[in-house]
Amino acid sequence: MLFRRRHSPTRLERMRVAVWPRHSWSRSTRYLGKRVLRLTATPHAIAIGFACGAFASCTPLIGFHFLTAFAVAYLMRGNMIAAALGTSIGNPITFPFIWAVTFKIGQWVLHGRTSDAGPQEVHQQFQHGLFEKSFDALWPMLKPMFIGAIPLGLVLATVSYFAVYKSVEVYQRRRKRTIEKKKRRLFPHPARAMEDDPHA
Incomplete structure (x- = not known):
């Protein structure tokens, strides 16, 4: 197959790339933005x-x-592809902050107070409990995170919606103009062509 990799990646490499980009984060972010803009659906x-x-x-x-x-x-x-791309908001860099904010919002909703734990501390506690504790032991931490995920998720979803909608709308409008210009160059209007032709 054309442009196929000479050595196919192992399962471990695929898992690593799924959570951490092969190249820099800025390059991956630009690539993600282009993927979103080029989707064939309404804004x-x-x-x-x-x-x-x-x-x-x-x-x-x-x-x-x-x-x-x-x-x-x-x-x-x-759009399902856009939904998959949208999950990139959660990544190894943002997860400590997302989990800390959702945990604290949930604590405030449930108990009217928040803990003094920082993002890294909440992240480590959650990761440690996720792989080493039972669900019953982990639920006191998961419960406020589920509750806090709703307001934070709605805020991020609202901001994402307007940012992506405007970006896609502008991109599709410019792309439509570019295609129309190319069509006019390749296929000039018949009436205009007859006016320009002295022998017509």
Whole structure:
């Protein structure tokens, strides 16, 4: 196959790239932006899909963000590919802050107070409990995170929707103009061509 890799990546390499980009984060972010802009759907469907992915990434459902984003996007009639791309809001850099904010919001809603734990401390506690503790032992931490994920997810989804909608709308409008200009150059108007032809 053309442009196929000489050595196919191992399963471990695929898992690593899924959570950490092969190149720099800035390059990966630019690539992600281009992927979103070039989707073939209405700006609303793309923006809704991306917003659903952003919302799903705020939940503590590690390993199920794609499925959560697809389910919400299906209900909201959003673009599924955009929903998958929207889950990139949650990544190894942002997860410590997302989990700390959702945990503190949930604590405030449930108990009217928040802990003094920082983002890294909450991140380490959650990761440690996720792999080493039972669900019953982990639930006191998961419960406030689920509750806090709703307001934070709605804020991120709203911001993402308007940002993506405007970006896609502008991109599609410019692309349409470019295509129309190319068509006019390749296929000039027949009436104009007859006026320009002295022998017509």
